[in-house]
Amino acid sequence: MRLRAARFHEAEVLSELCRRSKASWGYDAAFMAASAASLRVEFEAIERGRVFVAEDEAGELLGVASYEWLQATGAAELDLLFVAPGVMRKGVGRALLDRVVAAVTAARARRLVILADPNAAGFYRRYGAAYLCDAPSDAIPGRTLPLFSLELASGAGSGSSRSYA
Ligand SMILES: CC(C)(COP(=O)(O)OP(=O)(O)OC[C@H]1O[C@@H](n2cnc3c(N)ncnc32)[C@H](O)[C@@H]1OP(=O)(O)O)[C@@H](O)C(=O)NCCC(=O)NCCS
Structure with missing residues (x-):
């Protein structure tokens, strides 16, 4: 597995990967339609170097991650982290999160x-x-989600070098 910055022409194929990945939890069509806008990889984020992809040796995309800055807080927010359904639980998500943590x-x-x-x-x-x-x-009015924080100054994070197999 390799990690690299996303390229402009990949925005749509990566957005499609996000939708497939999200749908793997079994959400219905109405939920997926309501979530669509939040599952898009934006050109601007690619341009700013905030989108990373994981790919295999053949160049097949395995996952995508991106981040944003929260204004005036000194904090960054994980925007997207999506692994292709066929390669979940093989270390791709952790490797992408390690990449975002390194960048921020x-x-x-x-x-x-x-x-x-x-x-x-x-x-x-x-x-x-x-x-x-x-x-x-x-994305979904009335829905609540668990909010997590990864403290970076304390050196949190796995720092794992485990690779996709
Ligand atoms: C959540 C997600 C990003 C995790 O990526 P992944 O490549 O499957 O996870 P990894 O293989 O890197 O897992 C790292 C560790 O977390 C554990 N883990 C992974 N997914 C887990 C889950 N859903 N629940 C509990 N533990 C999990 C793994 O077992 C592994 O543990 P280990 O250190 O003991 O080996 C991926 O499953 C995914 O894209 N899911 C669908 C989309 C989604 O919900 N994305 C997150 C949006 S906030």
Whole structure:
């Protein structure tokens, strides 16, 4: 597995990967339609170097992650983290999150906040993120999601070098 910055022409195929990945939890069509806007990889984020992809030796895309800055807080937010359904639980998600953590740590973020899908909460706990509270979903009115924080100054994060097999 290789990690690299996303390329402009990949925005749509990566957005499609996000939708497939999200749908793997069994959400229905109405939920997926309501979530569509929040599952898009934006050109601007690619341009700013905030989108990373994982690919295999053949160049097949295995997952995508991106982040944003939360204004005036010194914190970054994980925007997207989606692994292709066929390669989940093989270390791709952790490797992509390691890449985001490295990028925001290099840019001196104090913490990375994560508004998580409830099905992914165990993954973030395993990574070392702390649960803060339930917070409103950006995409679905009335839905709440677990909010996590990864404190970067304390060196949290797995730092794992485990690779996709
Ligand atoms: C959540 C997700 C990103 C995790 O990526 P992944 O590549 O499957 O996870 P990894 O193989 O890197 O797992 C790292 C560790 O977390 C654990 N883990 C992974 N997914 C987990 C889950 N859903 N619940 C509990 N633990 C989980 C793994 O067992 C592994 O543990 P280990 O260190 O003991 O080996 C991926 O399953 C995914 O894309 N899901 C669908 C979309 C989604 O919900 N994304 C998150 C949006 S907030």
